[in-house]
Amino acid sequence: MGGHPDRNAQFENITQLKQDYLDAGNLVISMDTKKKALLGTFYRNGSLYTQAAIQMNDHDFPSSATGSVIPHGVYDLKRNTGYITLGTSHDTSEFACDSLFQWWVNEGIIHYPKAKSLLILCDGGGSNSSRHYIFKEDLQKTANALGLEIRIGHYPPYTSQYNPIEHRFFPHVTRACEGVVFDSVETVKTLISRTSTSKGLTTIVHILDKIYETGRKYAADFKEIMPIVFDTHLPKWNYRAIPQE
Numbered sequence: 509m510g511g512h513p514d515r516n517a518q519f520e521n522i523t524q525l526k527q528d529y530l531d532a533g534n535l536v537i538s539m540d541t542k543k544k545a546l547l548g549t550f551y552r553n554g555s556l557y558t559q560a561a562i563q564m565n566d567h568d569f570p571s572s573a574t575g576s577v578i579p580h581g582v583y584d585l586k587r588n589t590g591y592i593t594l595g596t597s598h599d600t601s602e603f604a605c606d607s608l609f610q611w612w613v614n615e616g617i618i619h620y621p622k623a624k625s626l627l628i629l630c631d632g633g634g635s636n637s638s639r640h641y642i643f644k645e646d647l648q649k650t651a652n653a654l655g656l657e658i659r660i661g662h663y664p665p666y667t668s669q670y671n672p673i674e675h676r677f678f679p680h681v682t683r684a685c686e687g688v689v690f691d692s693v694e695t696v697k698t699l700i701s702r703t704s705t706s707k708g709l710t711t712i713v714h715i716l717d718k719i720y721e722t723g724r725k726y727a728a729d730f731k732e733i734m735p736i737v738f739d740t741h742l743p744k745w746n747y748r749a750i751p752q753e
Contacts, residue, residue, distance in 0.1 A: 547577060598720045648735060
């Protein structure tokens with residue numbers, strides 16, 4: 509696990525961005541994708557009460573699975589609420605942006621109707637990689653569709669554990685699903701929907717049954733004409749997608 513010379517500077521930058529957004533009445537969310545889970549009668553860590561013994565496979569071989577489920581999460585820092593989109597295809601940048609879109613139209617715009625900009629805190633890899641232009645292209649399309657400015661703040665390499673969703677939301681999702689067999693997407697939805705805490709955390713779950721293509725490339729001229737605005741300070745991790753008419 510390596511460090512990065514700009515690590516501390518980016519943490520200070522994220523702290524300031526969060527404060528600026530909250531002071532201005534805008535919203536701050538954290539997003540990430542949990543590990544894909546196979547569907548089928550596979551053993552899962554944890555314990556639960558049952559009326560009879562449950563037989564299951566002790567190895568989760570993909571060839572024995574009936575499908576898979578990919579939970580993409582959005583965590584609202586101010587309201588302490590989580591939103592999970594369950595995908596059944598692949599964890600791509602398009603899936604991440606579709607999950608963001610679903611969260612905004614179903615939750616975000618209801619609770620923040622006057623918001624002018626959205627700050628997203630996320631890791632630097634995976635479907636929302638800071639290095640991939642396909643994510644920036646899909647993000648710009650999402651900003652255009654929502655008519656909302658989207659600002660991204662990536663956490664530095666090897667620091668994903670500090671992303672709020674990782675310690676404020678995902679551990680509770682894991683706890684809600686312990687020991688239960690993931691025999692269908694509907695079962696996973698029911699389990700995750702129960703995620704809550706004594707401090708008021710609530711969870712909404714949506715199934716997105718859409719096929720996503722892997723290996724997509726961004727448009728040939730996107731880098732030359734993209735409207736993405738990069739910050740002058742640490743631009744590789746901080747930039748904005750401004751909606752275009």
